[in-house]
Amino acid sequence: MASAGSGDEKAATVTLISSDNEHFEVPEAVATLSQTIRHMIEDGCTDGGVPLPNVTGRILAKVLEYCNKHAAASDKDELEKFDKAFVDIDDQATLFDLVMAANYLDIRGMLDLTCQTIADMIKGKSVEEIRETFNIKNDFTPEEEAEIRRENQWAFDD
Amino acid sequence: MSHDGPGSSAGAGAGVDALSLDLLAHALAGVRDPRDRKSCRLASRAFARAEAASRRAARPLRREALPRVLRAFPALAALDLSACAGLDDASLAAALLPAPGGAELGVRRVRLARASGVGWRGLEALVGACPRLEAVDLSHCVAAGDREMAALAAAAGLRELVMDKCLGVTDVGLAKVAVGCPGLRRLSVKWCREISDIGIELLAKKCPDLRSIDISYLKVSNESLRSLSTLKKLEDIAMVGCLFIDDDGLQMLSAGNSLQSIDVSRCHHVTSQGLALLIDSQRFIQKINAGHSLHEIETCFLSKLSTIGETLTVLRLDGLEIFASNLQAIADSCKNLAEIGLSKCNGVTDDGIASLVVNCSYLRTIDVTCCHLLTNDALAAIAENCRMVECLRLESCPFINEKGLERIGTLCSNLKEIDLTDCRINDEALQHLTSCSELQILKLGLCSSISDKGLVYIGSNCAKLVELDLYRCSAITDEGLAALVRGCKKIRMLNLRYCTQITDAGLKHLSTLEELTNLEMRCLVRITGIGITSIAVGCPSLIELDLKRCYSVDDAGLWALSRYSQNLRQLTISYCQVTGLGLCHLLGTLRCLQDVKMVHLSWVSIEGFEIALRASCGRLKKLKLLGGLRSVLSPELLQMLQACGCRVRWLDKPLVYKG
Numbered sequence: 001m002a003s004a005g006s007g008d009e010k011a012a013t014v015t016l017i018s019s020d021n022e023h024f025e026v027p028e029a030v031a032t033l034s035q036t037i038r039h040m041i042e043d044g045c046t047d048g049g050v051p052l053p054n055v056t057g058r059i060l061a062k063v064l065e066y067c068n069k070h071a072a073a074s075d076k077d078e079l080e081k082f083d084k085a086f087v088d089i090d091d092q093a094t095l096f097d098l099v100m101a102a103n104y105l106d107i108r109g110m111l112d113l114t115c116q117t118i119a120d121m122i123k124g125k126s127v128e129e130i131r132e133t134f135n136i137k138n139d140f141t142p143e144e145e146a147e148i149r150r151e152n153q154w155a156f157d158d
Numbered sequence: 159m160s161h162d163g164p165g166s167s168a169g170a171g172a173g174v175d176a177l178s179l180d181l182l183a184h185a186l187a188g189v190r191d192p193r194d195r196k197s198c199r200l201a202s203r204a205f206a207r208a209e210a211a212s213r214r215a216a217r218p219l220r221r222e223a224l225p226r227v228l229r230a231f232p233a234l235a236a237l238d239l240s241a242c243a244g245l246d247d248a249s250l251a252a253a254l255l256p257a258p259g260g261a262e263l264g265v266r267r268v269r270l271a272r273a274s275g276v277g278w279r280g281l282e283a284l285v286g287a288c289p290r291l292e293a294v295d296l297s298h299c300v301a302a303g304d305r306e307m308a309a310l311a312a313a314a315g316l317r318e319l320v321m322d323k324c325l326g327v328t329d330v331g332l333a334k335v336a337v338g339c340p341g342l343r344r345l346s347v348k349w350c351r352e353i354s355d356i357g358i359e360l361l362a363k364k365c366p367d368l369r370s371i372d373i374s375y376l377k378v379s380n381e382s383l384r385s386l387s388t389l390k391k392l393e394d395i396a397m398v399g400c401l402f403i404d405d406d407g408l409q410m411l412s413a414g415n416s417l418q419s420i421d422v423s424r425c426h427h428v429t430s431q432g433l434a435l436l437i438d439s440q441r442f443i444q445k446i447n448a449g450h451s452l453h454e455i456e457t458c459f460l461s462k463l464s465t466i467g468e469t470l471t472v473l474r475l476d477g478l479e480i481f482a483s484n485l486q487a488i489a490d491s492c493k494n495l496a497e498i499g500l501s502k503c504n505g506v507t508d509d510g511i512a513s514l515v516v517n518c519s520y521l522r523t524i525d526v527t528c529c530h531l532l533t534n535d536a537l538a539a540i541a542e543n544c545r546m547v548e549c550l551r552l553e554s555c556p557f558i559n560e561k562g563l564e565r566i567g568t569l570c571s572n573l574k575e576i577d578l579t580d581c582r583i584n585d586e587a588l589q590h591l592t593s594c595s596e597l598q599i600l601k602l603g604l605c606s607s608i609s610d611k612g613l614v615y616i617g618s619n620c621a622k623l624v625e626l627d628l629y630r631c632s633a634i635t636d637e638g639l640a641a642l643v644r645g646c647k648k649i650r651m652l653n654l655r656y657c658t659q660i661t662d663a664g665l666k667h668l669s670t671l672e673e674l675t676n677l678e679m680r681c682l683v684r685i686t687g688i689g690i691t692s693i694a695v696g697c698p699s700l701i702e703l704d705l706k707r708c709y710s711v712d713d714a715g716l717w718a719l720s721r722y723s724q725n726l727r728q729l730t731i732s733y734c735q736v737t738g739l740g741l742c743h744l745l746g747t748l749r750c751l752q753d754v755k756m757v758h759l760s761w762v763s764i765e766g767f768e769i770a771l772r773a774s775c776g777r778l779k780k781l782k783l784l785g786g787l788r789s790v791l792s793p794e795l796l797q798m799l800q801a802c803g804c805r806v807r808w809l810d811k812p813l814v815y816k817g
Contacts, residue, residue: 096176103181111184118174119188127200134174136202148206152196153698154219154724 014041015049016064022057023049026064033067035106054104059097066110087117092134175204182208187233219725220749221245224253228263236267239276240295241727243750244777246275251283267293267318274299274779274803281309293318297346300325301803307331311338322348322372329357336364346372348398358382362389374398374421380407387413396421398447405432412439419445423474426451430459437462444469449476449499455484464491474499476525482510489517496520501527501551511536515543525551527577534562541565546572553579553601560587567593575599579627585612592619603629603653610638617645625651629678632657636664643667655680655704665689669696680730681707681816687715694722702728706755707816709733713740720747732757732782733815738766746773755782757809764790771795778804785810 012028014037032038040046052060069082089095095114102111122130131138140148174182186208189195198209213231217238218224224242228234239245256262265288270276276299285291291313296302303326310316316339321327327350336342342365347353355378362368362385369391373382379402386392387410395417397403404427411417417440422428428451437443437459443466452459455478463470470492480503488495495518500506506529515521521544526532532555540547547570552558560583566573567590574596578587584607591597597620602608608631616623623646628634634657643649649671654660661684668674669692677693677700679685685708693700700723705711712735719726720743727750736744741762745751751774762770767787771778775798785808788796799806 093173096174099177099181099185115181115185116188118185122186122189122194122198123191124194125197127197130197130201130205134201136174136205138201139203140200140206144203145200148199151223152199154223 014046016060017049017051018055018057018060019053020057022060024057024060024064026067027071030064030067030071033071033107033109034063035108037105052105055101056097059094059101062094062098063101063105063107063110067107070109083113087113179204179208179211183211183233187212187214218242221249221253224249228253228265229257229260232261232264234263234265236269237265238269239273240269240271241750242273243727243752244275245273245280247277247280247283250276250280254283254287256287263288264290266290269295270299271295271320272298272779274301277301278305278309281306282312285309285313288313289315291316293344295320296324297322297348299323303327304331304334308334311335313339315339315341317341318344320344320346321350322346324350326352328352329354329360332357333360336361340364341367343367344370346370346396347376348372348374348396349376351375351377353378355379355381355385359385362386367391370394372396373400376400377402379403380410383407384410387411389414390416392416394419397425398422399424401426403427405429405435408432408436412436415439415441418442418469419472421445421447422451423447423449423476424451429453430456434458434462437466441466442469445472446470447472447474447499449474449478449501452478454479457487460484460487460491463488467491468494471495472497474525475503476501477503479504480510481505482507482513485510486513489514493517494520497523497525499525500529501525503529505531507531508533508535508539512539515539519543520546522546523549523551525549526555527551527553529555531557533557534559537562538565541569545569548572549575551577552581553577555581558583560584560590563587563590567591570594572596577601578605579603579629581605583607585609585615588612588615592616595619596622598622599625601625601627602631603627605631606633609633610635610641613638614641617641617643619645621645622648624648627651627653628657629653630656632659635659636661636667639664640667643670647671648673650674650699651676653678654682658683660685662686662689662692666692669693671697673699675699676702678702678704679708680704683707683709686710687712687718690715691718694718698722698725700726702726704730705734706730706732709735709815711735713737713743716740716744720744723748725750727751728753730755731759734759735761738762738770741766742770742773745770745778749777752778753780754778757782757784757811758813760813767791768795771799775799775804776802778802780804781806782809784808 013025014028014031016024016026016031028041032041037050040050055063066086070079073079087095095117099111099114102114121133125133182204186198189198195209195213199206210230212233214233215236215238216227216231216234218227219241221242221244268284268291292315294310294316296306297320300323302321302324307327308331310319311334319335319342327347332347332353345368353376358373358378366389368389370393371386374396375398378400383403386395392414393416398421403425408428409432412435420436420443422433430452433448433452455475471494473488473492473495476499480500498514498521506526511532524540524547537558542565550573558581571594573594575598576591579601580603583605588608592615600616600623608628613634626649639660650673652674655678658681660682665685666689674697690711691714695718703726716736717740726748729751732755736759741759768791772795778799781799781804783806788808
């Protein structure tokens with residue numbers, strides 16, 4: 001298994017390079033929480049660092065926060081507490097960025113966590129409230145909307 | 159995992175639009191509540207597409223919707239067709255036809271309970287179109303027989319099959335399924351009385367993975383239990399009302415040791431000894447239901463309970479004679495009990511309950527229906543010791559009154575269901591229950607001292623209430639209903655039978671209950687079409703409506719139902735002032751209506767009945783009519799009804815006005 005990064009042989013590390021050229025040196029054990037990076041390490045193409053053009057430095061830092069915690073800790077309650085705090089974000093844009101980063105880097109746990117957070121934001125809300133929460137425009141034509149309302153009413157339950 | 163292209167997460171302002179369809183669908187997959195999902199469908203086109211891509215379960219209400227439901231939701235795994243009005247083989251097969259270039263269906267679970275229009279042709283089409291089919295529920299399709307079983311036997315991956323009340327099924331059909339579906343894990347053949355020991359023997363040989371079996375009410379003998387004892391993985395067996403099984407059979411069952419749940423209720427030849435022997439060999443039993451059997455509780459059984467004291471969580475001994483000493487013995491052995499059933503048990507006293515709950519503090523469900531000796535002291539003991547109690551059944555305990563509920567209200571904040579039918583309680587009881595904010599089901603039938611004041615208490619804090627029974631609480635008026643609906647907006651089932659003071663104004667209040675599905679208003683003599691109209695307009699989810707003896711309801715009310723209550727399935731309009739025209743319109747337009755009771759419609763002529771019933775042909779499944787009509791309705795009509803699978807009950811009752 002090729003290990004990139006500094007010549008320090010004590011713990012193999014890999015360098016991740018964000019889209020805005022920030023460098024993060026990360027132990028392999030942590031970085032391989034991302035299946036994408038794990039495949040790259042296994043294929044031996046991590047010399048000189050792994051460029052991640054889809055992830056900014058700010059988001060990558062947060063992702064690594066998650067990976068660090070989940071690679072180290074084993075206590076279920078501790079991880080649960082961490083996860084809850086991790087997604088307690090005021091800024092929706094960051095949440096969506098994390099979803100996309102988790103998808104791109106193929107970190108299953110983080111993807112499920114951030115997606116469930118979005119689902120939880122929808123719980124109990126009316127249509128108007130959902131649109132307001134996510135700042136969505138109603139792009140239905142009146143006929144389309146009427147059709148969906150009709151279907152909701154009598155086509156199917158559940 | 160999908161990799162979308164360089165989706166710009168370039169820092170500022172990534173809105174939800176930045177998420178690809180797959181990612182948004184992944185997020186919406188976590189939205190479980192059906193109402194929330196419907197809201198998502200209306201938010202935007204992207205949300206509607208993502209909702210469709212992530213929807214895993216659907217329950218179509220009309221057969222016209224079926225083709226679309228099957229194609230629009232690629233992730234669909236569970237399909238519930240039990241409410242699909244008018245479903246028959248032709249429409250099912252047509253809907254299942256593969257679209258050109260379309261993917262195969264991933265449906266795994268299909269529910270066809272009471273779908274009496276579906277037969278072997280439809281089932282063949284279903285099995286053919288759904289290669290991943292794992293679970294089928296065909297219960298109460300009374301015409302289903304061996305031909306239908308043959309169709310299901312082609313689903314090689316079938317794991318769960320429920321065939322309760324499929325009266326036509328015999329050993330031959332069961333054999334076909336056993337051979338064709340060797341991976342079967344759960345099977346229920348309740349009431350399929352043509353099945354015998356031979357069928358069960360073959361089943362046990364061919365399906366070694368069986369974990370759960372229900373042979374209730376079959377005429378099988380101990381030999382079936384001998385066959386079933388060979389199943390190494392059998393965990394759960396139900397044999398309610400198996401009159402040909404006795405202690406010898408239970409002894410044969412003892413050959414295995416994997417049982418976790420056993421139901422021998424109503425088995426008149428099973429005694430304490432047989433059950434004790436069975437428990438001896440099974441170390442992991444969690445649930446025992448021996449209601450209405452055992453003749454009497456003997457020490458041999460009670461002492462054996464200590465061997466399973468750690469694992470036993472459910473014990474039902476309904477209908478047996480039980481004394482305080484017995485309850486003490488149970489309490490000493492089984493500290494982990496979560497549910498105890500003592501309904502109709504003679505001999506249960508306050509002392510017995512006290513000794514039980516002192517040791518069994520984890521009890522969540524306590525059923526002491528008709529335990530006539532119990533007083534408020536028993537309730538105090540329960541409240542003190544079982545703080546986590548969720549379900550209390552206290553029907554017909556005449557010495558329990560409102561004082562008994564004081565401690566329950568303060569200490570049992572987890573209470574979700576309480577049945578106080580026929581108890582002598584007044585509004586003060588409801589005042590105590592206000593603090594139970596988790597309350598979902600409240601039954602107050604025959605509690606004639608309950609008045610509007612009580613409803614004010616309930617409305618003030620029990621926001622999760624879903625079911626309320628006020629049968630014969632005749633002091634209730636419109637004001638009480640107003641207070642109720644202000645606080646309890648989630649009510650789905652409401653029984654107001656004989657609450658005769660209620661008028662149209664009260665119904666106007668009820669019309670704000672958007673989730674109302676079942677409404678019983680028998681003998682509400684003051685309500686008219688105006689009240690019915692407000693209900694019809696305001697409660698779009700209405701499925702069942704009982705208007706028997708609402709003498710002032712006329713065509714206008716029924717017209718509103720025809721127009722707005724499109725999901726109505728069950729309707730009782732006996733004694734209402736409806737004419738032939740109104741009836742015809744009603745039966746003609748309500749496409750989901752399946753069950754109608756219309757006895758003593760004095761304003762409908764014979765022609766009126768003829769036209770109205772023809773208008774609904776093909777949809778009605780159950781009909782109740784005055785006996786006298788049998789001889790005057792045309793034979794063609796009666797034949798047509800029968801051919802369409804409609805069962806008619808003829809009632810010979812004299813015309814008497816009440817209320």
